[in-house]
Amino acid sequence: MAKTMKYWYGSFLLSSIAINILFTIYLYVGGGRGGGGLSWSEKAAAEAEAVAAISCSGHGRVYVDSSVDSEGRLVCECYDCYTGIDCSQISPTCPANADSGDPIFLEPFWMQHATNSAILISGWHRMSYRYDDNPFMSTQLENYIRKMHSIVGNAITEGRYIVFGIGSSQLLSAAVYALSSQNSSSLPSNVLASVPFYPMYKTQTVFFNSENFQFEGDTNAWQSNNSTNNLDVVEFVTSPNNPDGELKKSVLGGKTIYDHAYYWPHFTPIPAPSDHDLMVFTLSKLTGHAGVRFGLTSIFSKSTRFSIQKRHPLHCNFFNETRLPSPAYAWVKCEREEEEDCTAVLLDAGNIIGRPGSWFGAKDRYVRLSLIKSQDDFELLMQRLTELVSLENGTIDTIGSGGGGGGGECALSWSEKAASEAEAVAAISCSGHGRAYLDGSIDSEGRPICECYACYTGIDCSQMSSSCAADANSGDPIFLEPFWMQHAANSAVLIPGWHRMGYRYGDL
Numbered sequence: 001m002a003k004t005m006k007y008w009y010g011s012f013l014l015s016s017i018a019i020n021i022l023f024t025i026y027l028y029v030g031g032g033r034g035g036g037g038l039s040w041s042e043k044a045a046a047e048a049e050a051v052a053a054i055s056c057s058g059h060g061r062v063y064v065d066s067s068v069d070s071e072g073r074l075v076c077e078c079y080d081c082y083t084g085i086d087c088s089q090i091s092p093t094c095p096a097n098a099d100s101g102d103p104i105f106l107e108p109f110w111m112q113h114a115t116n117s118a119i120l121i122s123g124w125h126r127m128s129y130r131y132d133d134n135p136f137m138s139t140q141l142e143n144y145i146r147k148m149h150s151i152v153g154n155a156i157t158e159g160r161y162i163v164f165g166i167g168s169s170q171l172l173s174a175a176v177y178a179l180s181s182q183n184s185s186s187l188p189s190n191v192l193a194s195v196p197f198y199p200m201y202k203t204q205t206v207f208f209n210s211e212n213f214q215f216e217g218d219t220n221a222w223q224s225n226n227s228t229n230n231l232d233v234v235e236f237v238t239s240p241n242n243p244d245g246e247l248k249k250s251v252l253g254g255k256t257i258y259d260h261a262y263y264w265p266h267f268t269p270i271p272a273p274s275d276h277d278l279m280v281f282t283l284s285k286l287t288g289h290a291g292v293r294f295g296l297t298s299i300f301s302k303s304t305r306f307s308i309q310k311r312h313p314l315h316c317n318f319f320n321e322t323r324l325p326s327p328a329y330a331w332v333k334c335e336r337e338e339e340e341d342c343t344a345v346l347l348d349a350g351n352i353i354g355r356p357g358s359w360f361g362a363k364d365r366y367v368r369l370s371l372i373k374s375q376d377d378f379e380l381l382m383q384r385l386t387e388l389v390s391l392e393n394g395t396i397d398t399i400g401s402g403g404g405g406g407g408g409e410c411a412l413s414w415s416e417k418a419a420s421e422a423e424a425v426a427a428i429s430c431s432g433h434g435r436a437y438l439d440g441s442i443d444s445e446g447r448p449i450c451e452c453y454a455c456y457t458g459i460d461c462s463q464m465s466s467s468c469a470a471d472a473n474s475g476d477p478i479f480l481e482p483f484w485m486q487h488a489a490n491s492a493v494l495i496p497g498w499h500r501m502g503y504r505y506g507d508l
Helices: 002-029 042-052 103-112 139-152 168-179 200-208 219-225 293-300 342-350 375-393 416-426 477-486
Strands: 119-121 189-193 213-218 233-238 255-259 306-308 314-316 321-323 329-334 366-370 493-495
Touching: 042 416, 042 493, 103 375, 119 416, 168 189, 168 200, 168 233, 168 255, 189 200, 189 219, 200 213, 213 219, 293 306, 293 375, 329 342, 342 366, 342 375
Parallel strands: 189 213, 189 233, 233 255
Antiparallel strands: 119 493, 306 329, 314 321, 329 366
């Protein structure tokens, strides 16, 4: 059972990644197919539009896989601080939780591009264990990734391998293992990162408790006390850095893992593509950050009690202009000598939850506030910060709520394009001996290519190899295809681009 579930999760993940990248590229360079009347896909498209039309007062969301009430009606999943059947009730004492980020902040971007970001998945989509020609990973997904980096201009991919992972944390851990000393007679490799550093580097290294590597803390402090001539070192370089958003470079110049989770033009100017041996990117921060969230700079400019990291303008090749970074986090410092625990100060005085500086190897006089949250969360944070800073002058200022940003309804018929594309691809028969998929390979003219079953070849899979062996070595869920095709109307599901952007379900 575990193996089966792992397969399905991996299959949907890779399909989701490919689709995400495909639509991101579409927004930049155009493209797409469509046209024709709907048949088996119409029910799924209508259900998706009906669900998306439920507003939840603009402070929550309903999904096609949400919980249902006793009468079978879908239940609103409310954002933080909001409750009620339609998420219309706000808790006035709810803290502004800026402890961690949440991809829910991407929702408005994908809702604005509803037509081009929706995807309709047929019930028989990729039933098999393999992709065409037996690769373990989708070659089309790899092509999309390379094309995306070329368009954005944030990485050189030519001549480099692309390795996929279920989240960047998995790849970061694997990279440490791959670069560390494997010689049992030698000392373990020293894993380092410059303060303030992303805490997962330390957490994962300590958790795996390997004989081959150990976390040694701050790169600069370690360098001042050691020589790299006879010691094996693996250095993390986070650029832009989490938590302060600075573009970082290697201190030691040896074996280095470049973590570029935020090296996208909506977070930072892209002065040049990254060109290193080992670079890690994540798709969870790929799109949608509007760049206006550093309005809190003006709030902190009025304060002598708190300060925030400085931003430096750089030329961005993607936008072809000089612009300021728009970091994912605010790196706040308590300036009063007696206030050594800034996290506690913000919580006690402002009802604001942040992440302590010690988590990042820094002093607790610092605290990180996440800005990549829902619009509701961000507006509450701004309100609490405004009130907190205004108290320094003996007044209480407030800011407007802004009307709940992330909510709203999409125009009807945004699902038609996705449904039409799915039906057009499904109609490609491949002579009955293969299948074309939405995320499959395409030819030079952008047409889907048939992925032939074993023993069949040719453009339309019509040619059978007479010498092909009858391979009964292992099973393959592909045998389930006919069942799901017979129930096409009831097994298809249309996924909008903003489906479950958040880390959590419902109240969890």
